[in-house]
Amino acid sequence: MPPLGLVPARACAALLGQLLRPPCAACARPVRSHSQVAEAVLTSQVKPNQERSNFIIKTPKGTRDLSPQQMVVREKILDMVINCFKRHGAKRLDTPAFELKEMLTEKYGEDSLLIYDLKDQGGELLSLRYDLTVPFARYLAMNKLKKMKRYHVGKVWRRESPTIVQGRYREFCQCVSDMDFDIAGQFDPMIPDAECLKIICEILSGLQLGGFLIKVNDRRIIDGVFAACGVPENKFRAICSSIDKLDKMSWNDVRYEMVTKKSLAPEVADRIGEYIQRFGGVSLIEQLLQDPRLSQNKQVLEGLEDMKLLFEYLTLFGIVDKMSFDLSLARGLDYYTGVIYEAVLQTPSQTGEDFSSMGSVAAGGRYDGLVGMFNPTGQKVPCVGLSIGVERIFSVVEQRMKVSDEKVRTTETQVFVATPQKNFLQERLKLIAELWDAGIKAELLYKNNPKLLTQLHYCEHTGIPLVVIIGEQEMKEGVVKLRSVASREEVAIKREHLVAELQKRLSDS
Amino acid sequence: MPPLGLVPARACAALLGQLLRPPCAACARPVRSHSQVAEAVLTSQVKPNQERSNFIIKTPKGTRDLSPQQMVVREKILDMVINCFKRHGAKRLDTPAFELKEMLTEKYGEDSLLIYDLKDQGGELLSLRYDLTVPFARYLAMNKLKKMKRYHVGKVWRRESPTIVQGRYREFCQCVSDMDFDIAGQFDPMIPDAECLKIICEILSGLQLGGFLIKVNDRRIIDGVFAACGVPENKFRAICSSIDKLDKMSWNDVRYEMVTKKSLAPEVADRIGEYIQRFGGVSLIEQLLQDPRLSQNKQVLEGLEDMKLLFEYLTLFGIVDKMSFDLSLARGLDYYTGVIYEAVLQTPSQTGEDFSSMGSVAAGGRYDGLVGMFNPTGQKVPCVGLSIGVERIFSVVEQRMKVSDEKVRTTETQVFVATPQKNFLQERLKLIAELWDAGIKAELLYKNNPKLLTQLHYCEHTGIPLVVIIGEQEMKEGVVKLRSVASREEVAIKREHLVAELQKRLSDS
Numbered sequence A, B: 001m002p003p004l005g006l007v008p009a010r011a012c013a014a015l016l017g018q019l020l021r022p023p024c025a026a027c028a029r030p031v032r033s034h035s036q037v038a039e040a041v042l043t044s045q046v047k048p049n050q051e052r053s054n055f056i057i058k059t060p061k062g063t064r065d066l067s068p069q070q071m072v073v074r075e076k077i078l079d080m081v082i083n084c085f086k087r088h089g090a091k092r093l094d095t096p097a098f099e100l101k102e103m104l105t106e107k108y109g110e111d112s113l114l115i116y117d118l119k120d121q122g123g124e125l126l127s128l129r130y131d132l133t134v135p136f137a138r139y140l141a142m143n144k145l146k147k148m149k150r151y152h153v154g155k156v157w158r159r160e161s162p163t164i165v166q167g168r169y170r171e172f173c174q175c176v177s178d179m180d181f182d183i184a185g186q187f188d189p190m191i192p193d194a195e196c197l198k199i200i201c202e203i204l205s206g207l208q209l210g211g212f213l214i215k216v217n218d219r220r221i222i223d224g225v226f227a228a229c230g231v232p233e234n235k236f237r238a239i240c241s242s243i244d245k246l247d248k249m250s251w252n253d254v255r256y257e258m259v260t261k262k263s264l265a266p267e268v269a270d271r272i273g274e275y276i277q278r279f280g281g282v283s284l285i286e287q288l289l290q291d292p293r294l295s296q297n298k299q300v301l302e303g304l305e306d307m308k309l310l311f312e313y314l315t316l317f318g319i320v321d322k323m324s325f326d327l328s329l330a331r332g333l334d335y336y337t338g339v340i341y342e343a344v345l346q347t348p349s350q351t352g353e354d355f356s357s358m359g360s361v362a363a364g365g366r367y368d369g370l371v372g373m374f375n376p377t378g379q380k381v382p383c384v385g386l387s388i389g390v391e392r393i394f395s396v397v398e399q400r401m402k403v404s405d406e407k408v409r410t411t412e413t414q415v416f417v418a419t420p421q422k423n424f425l426q427e428r429l430k431l432i433a434e435l436w437d438a439g440i441k442a443e444l445l446y447k448n449n450p451k452l453l454t455q456l457h458y459c460e461h462t463g464i465p466l467v468v469i470i471g472e473q474e475m476k477e478g479v480v481k482l483r484s485v486a487s488r489e490e491v492a493i494k495r496e497h498l499v500a501e502l503q504k505r506l507s508d509s
Helices: A009-019 A034-042 A068-087 A109-114 A133-142 A191-206 A219-229 A233-247 A251-261 A266-276 A282-290 A298-316 A370-374 A390-404 A425-437 A452-462 A472-477 A495-508 B009-019 B034-042 B049-054 B068-087 B109-114 B133-142 B191-206 B219-229 B233-247 B251-261 B266-276 B282-290 B298-316 B370-374 B390-404 B425-437 B452-462 B472-477 B495-508
Strands: A098-100 A126-128 A148-159 A163-165 A168-170 A173-184 A212-218 A323-326 A339-345 A362-366 A383-389 A415-418 A466-469 A479-484 A490-494 B098-100 B126-128 B148-159 B163-165 B168-170 B173-184 B212-218 B323-326 B339-345 B362-366 B383-389 B415-418 B466-469 B479-484 B490-494
Touching: A068 A148, A068 A173, A068 A191, A068 A390, A098 A133, A109 A148, A109 A233, A133 A148, A133 A173, A133 A370, A133 A383, A173 A191, A173 A390, A191 A212, A191 A298, A191 A339, A191 A362, A191 A383, A191 B425, A212 A219, A212 A298, A219 A233, A219 A266, A219 A298, A233 A251, A233 A266, A251 A266, A282 A298, A282 A323, A298 A323, A298 A339, A298 B425, A383 A390, A415 A425, A415 A452, A425 A495, A425 B191, A425 B298, A452 A466, A466 A495, A472 A479, A479 A495, A490 A495, B068 B148, B068 B173, B068 B191, B068 B390, B098 B133, B109 B148, B109 B233, B133 B148, B133 B173, B133 B370, B133 B383, B173 B191, B173 B390, B191 B212, B191 B298, B191 B339, B191 B362, B191 B383, B212 B219, B212 B298, B219 B233, B219 B266, B219 B298, B233 B251, B233 B266, B251 B266, B282 B298, B282 B323, B298 B323, B298 B339, B383 B390, B415 B425, B415 B452, B425 B495, B452 B466, B466 B495, B472 B479, B479 B495, B490 B495
Parallel strands: A212 A323, A415 A466, B212 B323, B415 B466
Antiparallel strands: A098 A126, A148 A173, A163 A168, A173 A383, A212 A339, A339 A362, A362 A383, A466 A479, A479 A490, B098 B126, B148 B173, B163 B168, B173 B383, B212 B339, B339 B362, B362 B383, B466 B479, B479 B490
16 A cells, blocks of 8 residues: 555544544454554553553563573584584674565565564664575675675574464564574585585484484476476466475375466476476486486576586585485575575484474575675675574474483582581682682572571582582681582592692593 | 554545545655654555665664674673673573563663564564563563572663654664673572672673773662652652763753753752762761761661672672772662662773773662562562673774784684695595594585695685695505694695594694
């Protein structure tokens, strides 16, 4: 509705005030719909105090807090992934959580609907970033960089598909952590692409998530198959989006969508069906190179030749057994132009859970045109990259820990400062400051006169391995007692040797 | 304008379409104002393609990318701070980037205006988090926790004050990194408070930012002074907000604001002025305890007695020389109830820059009532904490690095795999996969036949210390050459000993 946008809101307010002012009660809680978004902005005032006594304390729908236990697990996953990215020579980059809305348009195909906008407060129109790839491309174009190997760890935001709950239209924004590695630059074919697949293998092996499989395909092969089967060129991306649903829908349902919703001729759909249900390795590449219909198509041939080269490099990297050249893999996003891939976990036999139904845990591909979309001159910077699905991996690890009832320490405290006597707070404070200043991780209880048993229980409960005990007797003798929580052994140590002794013990353990 | 909000947008659209449709050109870029927010939502469509050729590639106003060079510096600061938080026994927590809007209301006083809202898309009303303290209090209340020592590293978002640029109303959202440490729980007085100040000292000393000073005050002393001077109780927070501006405004200007904008009697303002311009140490505490006006006030006495105890603990921690009991320190936020503090950097004599004018680099205080605001029963959980101003510290470090022209490595690559000959890609790929699998950080050029000189230049340019060279001669002899980039020395090493030799060299260095 463009004409409406051009009417100053103040005029609208005046008009409506005169002509339409309805009784307040009747309109106080209207059922909301997409066309009523504007209205909501005007009612977004703070609720009055009396309504707040029965409010529910919660996080926004689609989000959650991460407890210290969860953070320990997540940090370990993140460290392991970051370490792998560094092993492959990547630099770290950071971009803002939101971008100008226009930077994100025409990049994501049907997924564009899932971008979350900030409220317009009279300044720029902003959207929360939907992935880390488009901000990377924007960064390269903005800084006129032709080459860069970078990693990026950050949150991205996606709207969940709207649902109707109790007659009310509900929609929410989901926040996920993303970890991306990308290689930008003009290089010889398939070398960076092969490295991206190697990285996915190293990460999934390193995280010990069990068996996994990486599906590989190429947008040029998909498009070539479409062309060879008679799909009109203006329908390539739409049909690609349908194919992308094959992991969640049957071929029959996908075919139905293509024919009815996207008006594809049934015989064309059937021809596509013959190809996209095939998967395999190098022998499938060879077969398709001989296929009478496909071998006429220049794009397909390029894609297949590159796929052959890729498989050669994957063999050298020792990871070809993890790969499946899969013609059904399409990837939803518009910006891919070459090789695409997606890693799924295999069902572990121990637990009987079907992890593969969780969707991909890592994915990526080549996008040679995206940076050019930001360049006024359209100059291209070829890119290939991958994204690690932290949330899904985290769910798998968390689920497994629940099953095995594994305990994690949520603090790293090495030494506890305790006393068996009253009125020793001053000595404890002096002593602990000395430990902190020496870089030792130390705690005490924030009590003037805690019981010794309470203090020792605290150590056992939180897993602190060493206790320094100071009391009257120790003070007289110029020593402290050093107690091992596990063995309950205690030794006296000269006060002035304490820090050195602790450092020695901690570096040994 | 509540009545407007109650009119369905669609009705508004139809009406305006009939009555008001203006010539497009005249209204295409209306000057925006607060009352016109609704209109902007309606124009938030994607610009048509033809407009995009001359669009400017940029990040949103108030935000910036962080380059790999900047990320290295920032990561070092973050690591150092996190390490300190862990040294003091804190667990890590994470909360969503946005909260339900109602969770943030009535927590920030005048700063509430700076909260940034998400666009209402028919679901919950959401705001980007303004700090990490309120989400922590919400987490404690939601999980019914009475005790927790946690740290939190995350981004927070603040609207910048609106400004008029070229006749157009501009407003933007600023994203800053925040690092918070907080202690929740009922403990003996001033022990956790003293630890928070110790942590600030350890961090600012550890980052080697030069001299610093921590101003300390207590909300009970401020409120007691107000009461003793005759400020009406309902004006306490408003007057507090004025006092908070003393670091940017002179006393005369603050006094003017209090008298004219906040309708404070001039003689009351003058009485306040006598007190709040005083600062010092333990002797000032003693003086105020004797002050005839203040010593009548229970709140002030409590605050002063606790301040005395705090200074005793700070003496034991060996940091009392960094402290200044400063009656002008007020802190803007509503939720503080006890001790408050703010650290400022001192002007370094070398550069002549006035860093203290940058505002505080760390701040915090006690907020015993905040958790209770989220509890339906109002049950309180006393808390004290601190926040590190990462952006300001980062600016100082970055500025200093510019001055000293210090270079930083942006990658951690240890080994480069090179060849002097053509057609050695396969051998290079096999070899580098072996290094990666052994956990060695390694790179190669993504070229089939790179020149040796190009490869060696790459190492020198990016600071890679070791090069493994493989060629025909080496292949025949079953060796590789290992070259030190710095010394240019080369030794032959048996192919099968390479990984062990590299690991040895890397662990020695």
